[in-house]
Amino acid sequence: MVNLGFSIGDLDFKNPVLTASGTFGYGPEFDDFLDVSRLGGIFVKGTTLEPREGNLYPRMAETPSGMLNAVGLQNKGIDYFEKNIYPRISGYDTNVIVNINGSYIGDYVALAERINALDKIPAIELNISCPNVKMGGMAFGTNPGSAREVTKAVRAVYGKKLIVKLSPNVTNIVDFARIVEEEGADSISLINTLLGMSVDVRKMKPALSTITGGLSGPAIKPVALRMVWQVAKEVKIPVIGMGGIMTTSDALEFILAGATAVQVGTASFIDPQASIKILEGIEKYLIEKGFSDIKDIVGYINRNS
Amino acid sequence: MAKRIEDLKILENKRITDDFFILELFSAENLTDIKPGQFVQVRVDGSSDTFLRRPISIHDVDFEKNTFKLLIQITGNGTEKLSKLRNGESLNIIYPLGNSFGLPGENEKVLLVGGGCGIAPLLFLGKHLKSIGYAPDILLGFRNSERIIEYEEYLKIGNVFLTTEDGSKGEKGFVTNHSVLSTAKYDKIYCCGPDSMMKAIAGYCRKNNMNCEVSLENLMACGIGACLCCIVDTVKGNLCTCTEGPVFNTTELKW
Numbered sequence: 001m002v003n004l005g006f007s008i009g010d011l012d013f014k015n016p017v018l019t020a021s022g023t024f025g026y027g028p029e030f031d032d033f034l035d036v037s038r039l040g041g042i043f044v045k046g047t048t049l050e051p052r053e054g055n056l057y058p059r060m061a062e063t064p065s066g067m068l069n070a071v072g073l074q075n076k077g078i079d080y081f082e083k084n085i086y087p088r089i090s091g092y093d094t095n096v097i098v099n100i101n102g103s104y105i106g107d108y109v110a111l112a113e114r115i116n117a118l119d120k121i122p123a124i125e126l127n128i129s130c131p132n133v134k135m136g137g138m139a140f141g142t143n144p145g146s147a148r149e150v151t152k153a154v155r156a157v158y159g160k161k162l163i164v165k166l167s168p169n170v171t172n173i174v175d176f177a178r179i180v181e182e183e184g185a186d187s188i189s190l191i192n193t194l195l196g197m198s199v200d201v202r203k204m205k206p207a208l209s210t211i212t213g214g215l216s217g218p219a220i221k222p223v224a225l226r227m228v229w230q231v232a233k234e235v236k237i238p239v240i241g242m243g244g245i246m247t248t249s250d251a252l253e254f255i256l257a258g259a260t261a262v263q264v265g266t267a268s269f270i271d272p273q274a275s276i277k278i279l280e281g282i283e284k285y286l287i288e289k290g291f292s293d294i295k296d297i298v299g300y301i302n303r304n305s
Numbered sequence: 306m307a308k309r310i311e312d313l314k315i316l317e318n319k320r321i322t323d324d325f326f327i328l329e330l331f332s333a334e335n336l337t338d339i340k341p342g343q344f345v346q347v348r349v350d351g352s353s354d355t356f357l358r359r360p361i362s363i364h365d366v367d368f369e370k371n372t373f374k375l376l377i378q379i380t381g382n383g384t385e386k387l388s389k390l391r392n393g394e395s396l397n398i399i400y401p402l403g404n405s406f407g408l409p410g411e412n413e414k415v416l417l418v419g420g421g422c423g424i425a426p427l428l429f430l431g432k433h434l435k436s437i438g439y440a441p442d443i444l445l446g447f448r449n450s451e452r453i454i455e456y457e458e459y460l461k462i463g464n465v466f467l468t469t470e471d472g473s474k475g476e477k478g479f480v481t482n483h484s485v486l487s488t489a490k491y492d493k494i495y496c497c498g499p500d501s502m503m504k505a506i507a508g509y510c511r512k513n514n515m516n517c518e519v520s521l522e523n524l525m526a527c528g529i530g531a532c533l534c535c536i537v538d539t540v541k542g543n544l545c546t547c548t549e550g551p552v553f554n555t556t557e558l559k560w
Contacts, residue, residue, distance in 0.1 A: 022532075022533075023527075023531060023532065024531055025529075025530060025531040029527075029529050029530045029531045030529070030531070032307040032308040032309065033308070033309075033310060045533075053542055053543050054533065054536070054543060057523065057524075057535075057536055057537070057538070058524055058534075059524075059533070059534045059536065060524055060525075060526055060532070060534035061524075062355075062356055062357050063356075064353050064354060064356075065353045065356055066356060067356065067357060067526060069526070069532065069534060071532070071533045071534060074533050074536070074543060217356060218356075266526075268527070268531065269357065269358075269526040269527040269531065269532055270348065270351065270356070270357060270358060271310070271348075272310060272399065272527075272529065273310065
């Protein structure tokens with residue numbers, strides 16, 4: 001048997017395969033296809049204080065080896081989450097982590113306080129990187145001062161594990177990683193989507209109602225991998241890598257480059273069982289390579305080059 | 306029953322016109338849980354230019370052969386690739402997805418209205434309605450006589466009224482211009498076709514106090530309510546076409 005588990009502080013995860021927020025609903029959407037409790041954790045849909053209708057249709061466009069989305073954090077708000085969704089998902093035998101979003105620092109703080117009170121939610125993912133909202137979102141994650149301020153404010157009220165999700169739409173992502181680590185983040189997840197756009201040549205107009213949107217899928221994998229590698233070398237806290245992971249081999253690239261765990265995102269749209277297949281693939285790889293613990297290969301390329 | 310992901314064998318890929326073809330897929334699983342109005346998510350090949358699945362409505366189900374059919378129009382790279390699949394090859398499909406058409410009230414008179422590729426889900430619906438004792442009429446609209454598809458299939462269900470935009474077959478104009486709409490009295494209309502056609506039929510039904518259900522075809526990534534891309538603006542806010550639809554009563558839509 002190989003050990004696939006990892007920890008963020010004293011929070012244990014049974015394995016390093018997690019689902020990316022916004023690509024896995026709340027979990028039950030995938031119950032027909034896999035046993036959600038087998039995953040290391042699920043990061044549920046981005047949640048805000050108030051309900052949000054999101055952006056106008058069209059919200060997505062297929063692009064070469066990827067897709068653009070401009071959903072804009074459509075969700076029913078924290079009240080609805082507490083009352084209707086939390087009871088349905090707190091039975092999963094895995095770490096259920098809520099991705100939180102806001103327009104103002106006060107929103108993030110209020111949300112963190114609310115979620116701190118939910119027994120079965122052991123961590124939050126502070127989303128300072130959503131590219132599809134007019135107020136807040138990526139604005140926090142692309143300005144060093146704001147990134148510091150929001151992380152600090154949430155850290156002050158949130159006692160459980162704080163994971164900060166970084167935006168790739170910056171000049172030097174390592175600066176942001178260092179800032180959130182300094183302000184007490186327990187872990188860093190990256191990357192959120194890359195800002196992109198697409199034009200419908202037949203209709204002669206932008207493909208998305210918002211003109212620009214977030215690019216995901218294999219098209220962004222080399223960029224994501226580079227950023228995860230850069231950040232993992234520079235911080236002491238665990239790094240959760242994501243960006244275009246479709247296969248076991250993709251996930252292993254991130255782990256070998258320094259990610260302690262990975263999130264599977266867009267792949268779940270194409271194969272709802274992608275996360276489980278990747279989990280099984282990682283275990284098989286470790287056995288074949290003769291490793292008994294996933295930790296033995298985290299950042300392997302940095303130790304042996 | 307549960308949604309599932311399966312590799313289904315293509316029994317037949319039949320080209321019916323220049324740009325339409327029908328895939329008949331065989332499943333080893335029981336298909337009796339498939340309902341009229343539902344759709345499937347087809348994985349083309351996952352390659353760079355056809356990365357996402359393609360949502361396609363279920364055209365017909367044969368419970369004896371344990372097969373179902375997809376009526377597909379070639380509109381881009383994905384459907385072009387699907388049109389070239391050979392008999393015996395397999396296709397990765399997630400199904401059955403979405404809600405289904407509602408049943409008419411007792412003794413209600415029913416009309417099915419379809420345009421172009423939008424006629425697809427109405428065949429299975431029509432057969433089902435007929436099997437449970439309704440006698441639906443069918444009104445189909447096409448651009449011209451050469452583009453008429455599946456006409457004989459619909460004839461097996463009931464009276465078929467035709468329109469073509471150029472008048473080369475049936476009445477000239479759009480389905481909303483057809484005389485049957487002013488001469489016959491229907492209680493319930495089921496409609497699928499281009500947005501402009503469905504909106505016109507919805508308007509007609511509203512004016513004449515008829516119940517109307519439409520089947521929408523929005524861009525989507527996942528098909529299972531996770532990506533929130535395929536939303537439609539309804540009186541209840543944004544709803545996912547893939548899970549709350551694709552069939553909506555027009556009273557729910559902000560049309």
